[in-house]
Amino acid sequence: MTEYAAAVSVPLPDAAGRAIAASRVLDTAAPDPYRSGHWTLRAGSKVGAVSLVVPGGDSVTVRITPKVPVARLFFLIGYSLDPRGWRDGDVEVGDHDDLLPALAHAVERQVDRALRQGLLQGYRMVEDSALVVRGRLREAEQIRRRFGAALPVEITYDEFTTDIAENRILRAAVERLLRLPGVPQDVRRRLLHQRVRLADATPLVSGQELPTWHATRLNARYQHALRLAHAVLDSTSPDHTVGELRIGGFLFNMNKLFEDFVTAALREAFRGTDRTCRLQDPHHLDEAGEIRMKPDFVLYGPEGAPRAVADAKYKAEKSGGYPDGDLYQMLAYCTALGLREGHLVYAEGSAPHAAHRVRHAGIVIHQHALDLDREPADLLGEIRSLARRVSPGVTV
Template identity: 80%
Template sequence: MTIVELAEHAPALSVPLPDAAGQALAASRILDTATPDPYRPGHWTLRAGSKVGAVTLGVPGGEPVTVRITPKVPIARLFFLIGYSLNPHGWRDGQVELGERHDLLPALAHAVERQVDRALRQGLLQGYRAVEDSSLVVRGRIRETEQIRRRFGATLPVEIAYDEFTTDIAENRILRAAVERLLRLPGVPQNVRRRLLHQRSRLADVTPLVRGQAIPSWHPTRLNSRYHQALHLARAVLDGSSPEHFAGGLRIDGFLFNMNKLFEDFVTLALREAYRATDLTCRLQDPHHLDEASLIRMRPDLVLYGPAGTPQAVADAKYKAEKPDGYPDADLYQMLAYCTALGLPEGHLVYAKGNAPHTAHQVRQAGIVIHQHALDLDRSPAELLGEVRSLARQMAADRAV
């Protein structure tokens, strides 16, 4: 098996790859750059962007190729961002055991297996599932319309509907799907793989999800509370997962987390939580128009509204600054458009710290001030949330301007 190791937003590497595998990577758009190396035949120039994780390509007539993309942030911090974005109320740092894992895939597999084991220690959760069936015995209620449509007046069999108390419920199906997803990926340590196989055997009577089928929904309740953390991690595996498709004639299987989306979700949800006990409200991905004719649409990541329902502040999250010497100018133009359309004197761009510290720009002839903030993802979760609360206070102070 060919293994390609890349780092998020690192310089491009020239890697020996079969043309079929390189073409599949280029078609999948997993990487920012995947082109043939003009100076080295049989090599491809690969550069990772903001997607991190691992994918495997099955090459017809050749050995599989695995691409692993390592995040820049520490693994523990990445799991905090994932967990907080999924459940800002119930997630706490340290609840997910990562073991002595420093790579994303082994850490994720270990964490999922530990949480699934914890959820299933008291046995599989049971619940009611709506069932529609044809039967020789009446159970539940008769579906009269279906009886007439399918049976043309015949007495038997009977079209019935009933609620069945079973372990074959959404929560268990999600856990089984996540376990099976991880078992298909190379790079999972053997000791973790053995434990995952044990968890799959415990879920053997649960109906597996069909590939391409929508993930069933579940709702947190007191009855399924022991499943909550396992389900959040399982959804992280399945939602961020993988392109499972045929790109360039090859199958690609794995999981990826988009750091741009993950950072945006964290910032906007953390800001919304900071305003929860105030008279201010937040709208995420709030739709607006730049022009009077409502032809030019725009969707700021977060718009803060006052008690009267008027915009008070606007913020946009940007994970990666593209310029090596500072923030990209295009972000400033975008925020200027938001402030102009919303009638706000100040706007806030929020970056992951790396290129430049906080700065502010006053726009000539307009008087609009655009702030550029930098959150330090290397800080502890408590300190990171403290930075967000400080930003929230500054945005709320814009009302007095």
């Protein structure tokens, strides 16, 4: 399947069709009323691969490819995670044109580069019961657990080890990729080698938050690998069980990815100016504060008042134009924030810019279209042009 492509009729057993419908991976999955034994399938904004094991043991794999080139997709991901440190070409996708093989290849290459000088070591706080005092005594825990006994003692100390957050995150990403369908055998073999190198790192528990790490001079060689690992681990993960249906896979939500890229690039464009940018800024439409709204991007002036608002929409312009609902949403943002202009940013379109003046309100709503097929430098140039439209009086 291809994201947002037209619906297709596919021959599928009923059990497989029902499994795809239950997974909600696709926007449309329903029996074809005109062809017996066929299902009508249509992909939405999610891209990636999902394997579904239906009752009885049969399996079906759904692969959804993005409309943009895979290398461009990785640029959007990398720039969203680190606008100042990421460059086009930092991710090597090899000869793979499909998303999952390219992702697995890229992660393995970055992990290999990170580990060439050996595993990173650092200090980790350990809480333990021991017969000798090492580090600091946990007095409250000693009283609570030992009831006045002298031994063993409850202590805490800092251990210099390879079992740190950075290595645990890399191991979790490698293991996640090894569980996914469609990883080429040569890439899988290299991933298994990386897992062996990371064997001393404690596996992460599924469902728990990722351990925190901070970019420093000491972990500089790990940082690209860690950001790609976060992209793997933070993605829409359908790994779960629905009744007797087992689902496992890897999905990117292109709506979220485009929103993250646009807002991160706009914030970077205004860096160094006297403007303040807030992403997903919470506000209320009504005076009672009951109707919540969260514009993707709000620009504030030096005095702290809103100066501009923008919303990113990963939608292609159709013959009838963009959806009217987007205009109504932006009108509400402008009204609540007291702004005379608002900006909607779309992923593609036939015209780079359009403006609509609202009757009896004096509010102008601008619609901009970004061409994601352009080279990264040109795409960022479009963002800077957009920033100048959003705030004409600021040099970016």
